[in-house]
Amino acid sequence: MSDRARVGIIGGGIVGSSIAFNLANAGISDVVVIDRGPLPGWGSTGRAAGGFRHQFPHPADIAFSRFAFERFRRFEADTGVDPNLRMHGYLFLAQSQARLDQLRGIHQVQRQAGLSEAVMLDRESVAELVPHVVVDDVLGASFCPLDGFLDPLYIMHGYARAARARGVRFRLGQEVERVVVTNGRVQKLQGPGLDLEVEWAVVAAGAWSGRLLRQLGVELQLAPVRRQIAGTHPLPQLPSDSPMTFDDDGFHFRKDHLGGGGANLIWEDPAEPESFNQEFDVAFGAVLRERLLKRLKDPGEPLLSPRRSWAGLYAVTPDHHPYIGPLRDPAGIVLAAGFSGHGVMHSPATGWSVAQMIANQETPDLTAPYSPYRFERGSQFPATGNIY
Template structure:
């Protein structure tokens, strides 16, 4: 029977990053992905990298992530296509401004001192296509930006395998053996693996993996829509990731065009992945 110190369930960017970090620390690790590596949520995301969060742990974690992306090519030998074009949040309601005043105080306290307030006039200069008639305030952090989910995932995969990690595609976790409250092994579509630890990196499918071990994990999947335009010269390539906080609509440069995304907050959770053209 195959064995490992750690088994990782899920081969998106989180699972592949963890496999690399464990392998570089000499941990014997096996990663299992039921489809292909980076093909699910990771392969469909907008690639945003931000530190402007409302909770201190998230801000501290993302500050570490930015440092890792800045050193990614040096550490792994592969590019991350990381562009620190910044994140610009637009606020149209007084309560949003009040909430982010508290956030700004916290950001500065934990070291994110480059984050700052931007007035509507400056926002219009930063993003000339904006209509700022109803904007009453903005926050901007220049060290935020965008990275390539595919490049980062591929870099972690190659580096992890180079360090001896076993990353397996089209292998599904079908069961988790637990005795006396401890993991004893993992059952898969390709055979059993003896291990004392499994890390759930299944993202939107995390709840399903949890149930295999008798746990209820409060993670629900929601559909997100992304559209990419053709050539769009009115938006310079240095334009920041811009987010309308009220509607959740966001956009950023993508190639010669623009990537635009938004979620339907009225839509219930589910694994629907087709396009809702009526919503768009």
């Protein structure tokens, strides 16, 4: 038997859940969120490192982060769930003059965007801020104390819980296999045991969104790429208030507040091919461990823990920024996917924006830079610098 909803959201991760919550807040609670997983959060959301930052090289991302930060601060009041926000900062170290110049340029953009809290530090100030870090090769750094950590699963859960309380329905364990289009407009979402008539569909299927787009004949690049996090056994020499700390080639580490007090070690493997592989590669973990040994003053002999190391998928677009906005053809479909490593931190602004698009049928200024069609006029997002 066919069922109906005004909006069907494909994907119940942090992005789909935020959209559902924001739609309900905008007065649209005739919404069904469909996720093929038997439990929510087993896509990329539950595998995220839980970092959030304002320090981006483009004003649009800074505005998105500012919006998110305000929402995260009142998240518990809005949803009843504590997002576990810890403002310990992000620290970007420069080990070369070229990187220092780049960080200074990015810092200027941030100041112009009103991010007065971000500062440039010299080596002595870095040593004072993070006495546990080796700074011999450091020329300077940028730091923002508003950046830090939060818990992706709690946030997703908070959004979903509050959306349910406002009347949104969740269908777990159901896969959308077919988006039915009639006369140029979305009509139904179908799969085994699923036949849902909709006015609007939202594609929030994370790294799996490309498959749905291809099925619709939409030619947008969106690739799944494995991203790995190596976790250590408890590491007391890494203070629990230490910032997310980046070397200038992107290697970074954080205190693992939820997983037993070790460190999470993260780096992009530039040779990583496009694939749906989510297996952790211990050889890559060994490389990350070596990097930690070089950066910590007193590293001891950190043990990598198989129980605390994992891999997940980034959904990657050509400029590492998401597609957020309605498709031109077919009509009635809004896309919210392709977040690389920013989908958790940018879920509040994304959810609010998509709700505005459906409720008012207009794209907020905040979100215009993320149009799925931005490449027609050339993406304005810089190709280098703090992308990750």
